[in-house]
Amino acid sequence: MNDKADLLTRLINPKEFQEPLDVSGYESSFLYETLYLMTQIRLAEEKLASEREFGTIGGPVHLSVGQEAMAVGISKNLNKKDRVFGAHRSHSHILSMNPDFHKLFAEVLGKETGFSRGMGGSMHLTDKKNGFYGSVPIVSGTVPLAVGAAFDARRSGTNNIGLAFIGDGAIEEGVVQESLNLAKILPSPTVFVVENNLFASHMNISLRQPMRSTCRFAEANKVENLLVDGNNVLEVYEKSKVLINNSRNDGTPCFIEGVTFRHYGHVDWRKDVDVGVDRSQEDIEEWMKRDPIQRLSIGMFEAAIISKQDYQNINDEISQDIISSWEKAIKDPYPTEDKLLTRVYCNED
C-alpha cells in the first residue's frame, strides 16, 4: 500500500519520469514495432486535430495524444479473439488493434467505408474481427459490456478476455463499481484498464475524488491490480502481461491503472490550458517532457537500436500513409439514405 502511495506521488508529479526508457533486454523488432505503432497513432491523431481545426471534420474528436503508451503497451498482450471496449477517446485503442488509417479517417468523416460504416464517427468505433468490439461516448457505458464479453469468452471455453479502457472519470460512475464486483464474483476474466490522465474533461481528479489513484476500488473488490507509469510503454507492457495472463488462465478479473496525461484539451485540437480547472501551461510543458514516444525513441537512439534518421524515415513513411488514406477517405461515399432506417434492426421483418 505504501509503495503504491509513494509511486503515485511521483507519478502525478510531471517532473518525474522524464528520462528515456531503458530498452536493454528487449528484441529490436519488438521495440521497433512498438515505436512504429505508437508513432502511427500519434501522427494519425495529429492529422485529425488539424483537419478538425480546419473544419473538414464535422464532429468532435477526443484525442489521446500523449497517452499512446497505454493502448500500445496493453494491446501487445492481446489477440484478435479478445474483446476490447473503449469510450469517447478511443482512436488509440482501435488503432492499437488494427492501425488502419483509412478506416478510421473514413469513419470520422462519416463514410460508408469507415470502421462503423459511417454510422458512428469518432466516438463510435468498432472492428470486431480485430478484437475491438466497440467504443461509445456515454462515460462507462461499455464497462459492463466488457464484463459480459469476458463472461461469454469463459463460458465458451476459450481463454480470451474482455477488456474495458476507462478513464479516471469513468470510475466515478456507479456501474463501474458494480462491474468490478460482478466480474469478481462470477467470475469473469475482465481486464479493467484505467488511463488515469488526472482529468475528466476540465476537472482535475483532486476535485472529484479523495485520492488520485483509482486502484483502491479494485482493492475494495479484491480484484488484482497494479499502478504503472502510463507513459512507459515497456512497463505497461511487462506489468500488464502478468495480470492479463492471470486473467486468461484463471478466468478472473484484473485492474491496471496507468498515470498519464493528454497533450490536447478534452476535445478537439485546442490545448485549452485555461479552461481546465487545475491545468496549467507549466504542467502541460512538463508533461510533454514525459512524452511516451519521445522516451522510447530516445531510449532506442541511445541504445543504438535505431538512428534518428531511421526514425525520421519512419515518420515520413507513416505520414505518407496518412496522406493517402485521408485522400481516399475524403473521396469515399457516405452511407446511402436508406441506411438510416435499415441498420436499426437486424432486418428480421
Next chain:
Amino acid sequence: MNDKADLLTRLINPKEFQEPLDVSGYESSFLYETLYLMTQIRLAEEKLASEREFGTIGGPVHLSVGQEAMAVGISKNLNKKDRVFGAHRSHSHILSMNPDFHKLFAEVLGKETGFSRGMGGSMHLTDKKNGFYGSVPIVSGTVPLAVGAAFDARRSGTNNIGLAFIGDGAIEEGVVQESLNLAKILPSPTVFVVENNLFASHMNISLRQPMRSTCRFAEANKVENLLVDGNNVLEVYEKSKVLINNSRNDGTPCFIEGVTFRHYGHVDWRKDVDVGVDRSQEDIEEWMKRDPIQRLSIGMFEAAIISKQDYQNINDEISQDIISSWEKAIKDPYPTEDKLLTRVYCNED
C-alpha cells in the same frame, strides 16, 4: 485492517457473542429506555407478523426482528432535526425515532391516520417532524437523498446530519458507491449505516461479494468507518456516537457497519429457512441466542437493574399499547378517493 478481519470472522459466526451485555457504567434510566424501545419495536413487529399471517394486512411486511440493536443504538445519537432515511425494512428505524404504534399500524393498513396518511403502507414511511424523512422499497433509492439532506443541513449552517440505513445488498448498487464519493468530496455529513444481516433476500453475502464486510467500500472512499457487533446495542451506541459526532462537527461522512441477523425470512412472517440459499435452521437457532434484546435484558437482570418481573411488566404494558393502537387503527378511515389524484402534485394548479 487485520483486527477488522478477525472481528469479522467472529461476528459472522453465530456461536460467538451470545453472552449477555456488560451494562456496568451505564445509567439505569438509559438502559431502561433502551430496553423499552427495543422491546416496543420487537413486539410491534411481532404483531405485524401475526396480523399479516392472519390476513388482516394486505401488503408485504419486511420485519427487522433480531436487528433492533442497530436502529436503537444509532437513534440514541440522533435528534429530531437530523434527516434519517430507510428502505423496505424500516419499521425499526421509524419507531426508533418515534415509537408511535398507532401511526405505524394505521399506515400498514393503508389508513388516513398513518405515518404516510395511508399512501405508503409498510414500505413507504415518513415522519419528517421526528427526523424520519422517508423509506422506500427500491433498494438504495434513498441513499443519495440522504447525502443531499445532509448537504442541506450543512448549507443551512446547522450541525445536523443525514443518515441512510442500508443493507449488505444495497451496497451492491452503484449509486451507493457514487454516494460515498460524493459525500466525501463535497463534503456532506452523511452517516451510512449498514445493517449487514448477511442476506439480500434469499442470497447469502458470500454468494454476492468477495468479502463479508462492507467497510472496505468506505475505505476505498476514505470515509471514516467502523465495524461493530450489530446485536450489541451498547456497542452500537458508543461506537457510532464517536463517528456521528465527528460528522456533525466536521461536516464529513462516516460509515458504520453492524453485523446482525433477521429472525424472520426476507418478507412476512415465515422463517423460510429452506428458501434462503445458505441459510440453515441451525444458523437461525444459533442467531436467536445472539438476540440483541435478550442480551441486554439478561445483562440488566444480572446487574440487578431490573427484575424479570419488571421486564414482564414492561412487555405487558407494551402489549396493551399495541392492542389498543391496533384496534384504533383498524377502525380508522381509509384515505378518501380524491386523495388518489390530489396528492400527486403540491396543488399549485
Next chain:
Amino acid sequence: MKTKENYGSAILSAFEYLLDNYPEVFVIGQGLWSPWYVGNTMKDLDSKFGKDRIIDTPVSESAVTGLGVGASLCGSKPIVVHPRIDFMLYAIDSIVNQAAKWSHMTGAQSHPGITIRGIINRGGEQGAQHSQSLHSWFAHIPGLRVLMPYSVADARDMLIAAALSKDPVMYIDDRWLYDTKDELDPISEKSISEFKPKIIKYGEDLTIIGSSFSTKLALGASLELEKERISVEVIDIRTLNPFDSKLLIESVKKTKRFAVIDGGWKNSGFSAEVTSSIVESMEPNQLLSKPLRITLANSPAPTSKPLEDIYFPNISSVIRDIKANFFL
C-alpha cells in the same frame, strides 16, 4: 399432442426448451436461485441446468444488464431477468443507450441479441415503486423490440422467439396473467416478426384494443357487452415495437369505433400511439365516434386498498367508460 399449460408454466416451458436446445442461452437476474421470486416461471431451472447457466446475482441491475448486452455481442443468447420493471430503472443506460442503439452505431456489423425479461408485478398494496409497467417507454425507443404476451401460447412462443432474435428484445410478462390456462401445441420456433397484432374476437360495432393483461380486460368487457347485443372486435397488440397498425386500421374501418385499454399511464403512453396511428390513417368521417383511451389513473400506484381498487381499470370500469364514451 396438446399439453395443458398456464401462462406461468408456459414461460417455464420456453426456458426449458431454450436451455435444452441452445447452449448459447444463459439466464441471469435476481432471484433465480429462489423458488418464490418469479412465481413458478423458473422453478428448478437452476438445479436442472446448473448454476452456471441460471445465474443469481448481486443487487446490481445496471451491471447485470450491461453484462447481458456484452455477452450477446459475442454469440451468447442471454436472458436477463428483472423480477420487477421498477428495478430496471437502474439499468436504463444499458438498455436504451447501449443495446437499442448498438446495431445502428456500429453500422449493423454487430447486434446485441439480448432478451430482457421485465415482469409487471403490481397490486397487493405494494405501491408506487412495485407496480410499474413502462412498456410505453420502451415502445418509444427505436432499436428495441417490445413484446407483451397476453395468450398462454404467446407467453411461451414469444420468449423463445425473443431469445433467438438477434435484436435486443424486451419481453414483458404480467403476474396477473400467470393463472390463465390453455392447451398448447408442441413448440415450433417462430420468427420474432410473426407476432403481429391479432384479432382474438370478431365483432362489428366497436374495436377494443389491448395488450397483455389489458387484452384480458378487453375480452372480458366484450363478452359482457355482447350480452347487450353490442358486437365487439378485440385485438391483441402483442408487439408494441416495432409497431404495425395495419390490422387495427382495417378493423376500425369496419367497426368505425375504437377504444384502447392500456396498463400504463395516459400521457404519451402506448394508448396514445394506438389512437394516433389509427386516426392518422383514415379520413375522419370514417369514424362514427371519437375514440377512447382507458389507462391507469394519473398518479403513482397507491398502496391503500380502496385507492388501488380505483387506480387499476377492471372489467366493470371498462364497461362503464365504454358505454359513456360511445353512448351505448
Next chain:
Amino acid sequence: MKTKENYGSAILSAFEYLLDNYPEVFVIGQGLWSPWYVGNTMKDLDSKFGKDRIIDTPVSESAVTGLGVGASLCGSKPIVVHPRIDFMLYAIDSIVNQAAKWSHMTGAQSHPGITIRGIINRGGEQGAQHSQSLHSWFAHIPGLRVLMPYSVADARDMLIAAALSKDPVMYIDDRWLYDTKDELDPISEKSISEFKPKIIKYGEDLTIIGSSFSTKLALGASLELEKERISVEVIDIRTLNPFDSKLLIESVKKTKRFAVIDGGWKNSGFSAEVTSSIVESMEPNQLLSKPLRITLANSPAPTSKPLEDIYFPNISSVIRDIKANFFL
C-alpha cells in the same frame, strides 16, 4: 425597461435572479466550473456566487440527482444540471422512482421541489448517445412537471418558476434555440401552473402544434405557408406534464385540421399525446382531415452528415409533409 436577451442569456439571467434572491437555491451538475460546457447559460456563475453554490461534480449522474432530491426535501431549492439528457439515463431512478412519486408516497407531507435541467444537445455529427430529448418519457410520469421553453421569455421565466415550485420539475432547453433573440420585460415571478399552451400565431385553416425547437419549425413553416394563402395557427405547448389540451381543442375546432411537430420519436411519443387528446375530445366530423405527426425518423441519431440532414425535421420537410397530408 426592456432588456435585449437571447435564449441562452435569458437562462443565465434566470440563474442570476434566483441566486441573488433565494439563498436556498444552489446549482449542481457536471461542467459548472467550465466556461464551455453549457454554452453561455451559466457563464461566471461560479465566480459570482461561489463554488459552494455552483457545484461541479464527479461523473456520477445518479448520486448527484439523488442528492438534489434529498436536499429539496429539506428546504433547499436545488437545480441539478445535466449538460445532455443522454447522460441522465443513469439518474432515472432518482427522477422517476423517487422524485416523481415522493409526494404521493408520503401522503403529500413532503415535496421534492427539485429542478432538473436537462439540455438537448444534438446534431454536429455527435450521434445516438449525444442527441436525445426524452421529454415524452417524462411527460408519461405522473408527479413530474415537464417544461420546454420555446420563447426567450419562457426560457427565463420558466426556469425561475421551476426552481420556486414545490414539485419536481424537468426543465428542458434546446441548444439549437440559444441564439434566438427577444426584448424582455423585467423579471416578475410567475407560478409554474401559468405556463399553459399558448397561441403564438393566429390562423384559420390549420393548427400546427409544437414545443421548444419544434415550435420554431412550426412558426417557420407557417410563415412560408402563409405566402401561399394558407392561414396557420401555431400553438406552443410549453408544459407537457401536467398536460392541458383545452386550448388545442378550441383551436382545432376552429381550424378543423391539425399537425403536431415533435423533437422526439413517434411511437408513444408526445406527438401521440397531442393527437389523441384532441381527437378524443371532439366528434370525428368536426375534423376536415386526418391529423399529422412530424417527428424524428424511427432510428437512433446518425452521425454521418447526409443522414443527420434527413433525420431531423426542418422547415422544408415540415412544409412538404404538411402539404402531402392536407392536400394543400
